[in-house]
Amino acid sequence: MKISSDDIVKINQLYPSMREDAKCFLCEAADLNAFIFSGLRTYEEQTKLYSQGRTTTGDIVTNARPGQSWHNFGIAMDVVFKNSVGEWTWDDKEMWDELGKLGEKHRFHWGGRFRGFVDLPHFDRNYGFSLEELNEIYSEHEQLSDVWTAINNYGFKA
Ligand SMILES: [Zn+2]
Numbered sequence: 001m002k003i004s005s006d007d008i009v010k011i012n013q014l015y016p017s018m019r020e021d022a023k024c025f026l027c028e029a030a031d032l033n034a035f036i037f038s039g040l041r042t043y044e045e046q047t048k049l050y051s052q053g054r055t056t057t058g059d060i061v062t063n064a065r066p067g068q069s070w071h072n073f074g075i076a077m078d079v080v081f082k083n084s085v086g087e088w089t090w091d092d093k094e095m096w097d098e099l100g101k102l103g104e105k106h107r108f109h110w111g112g113r114f115r116g117f118v119d120l121p122h123f124d125r126n127y128g129f130s131l132e133e134l135n136e137i138y139s140e141h142e143q144l145s146d147v148w149t150a151i152n153n154y155g156f157k158a
Helices: 005-011 016-032 043-051 093-105 131-141 144-154
Strands: 034-038 076-082 122-124
Touching: 005 016, 005 034, 016 034, 016 076, 016 093, 016 144, 076 093, 131 144
Parallel strands: none
Antiparallel strands: 034 076, 076 122
């Protein structure tokens, strides 16, 4: 199957050196009817998401404050299945394992292996950085490009 145009848009918001591998992964994920649900999340978007279920309505969907998620730095994506009528679905338990292994084949860390809070749709890379380090780099000028430059200069290749 072909990669969807929605996925292309989301992939192009990720850390540039990650895009090619993300494309290869999502191209194969499309065969499983799985697509990017969430890629880059800005600090502003993360703030909104964190508020949900705490100070605003809805269920709690994240424990990460802004700067505490790999998504905030464009090096993570959540990949979720769609059902036969094109709606997002998290229900098919058997498929997650297959999707996880597919992501790992493309050298992404899979949230299905996280201890504690297992995050089945989540795939990321850290390039040898901690979230604290990336948050510090970002916070200096509030520029995502600073983070990406630091990864280019000091990070290890995935
Ligand atoms: Zn995620």
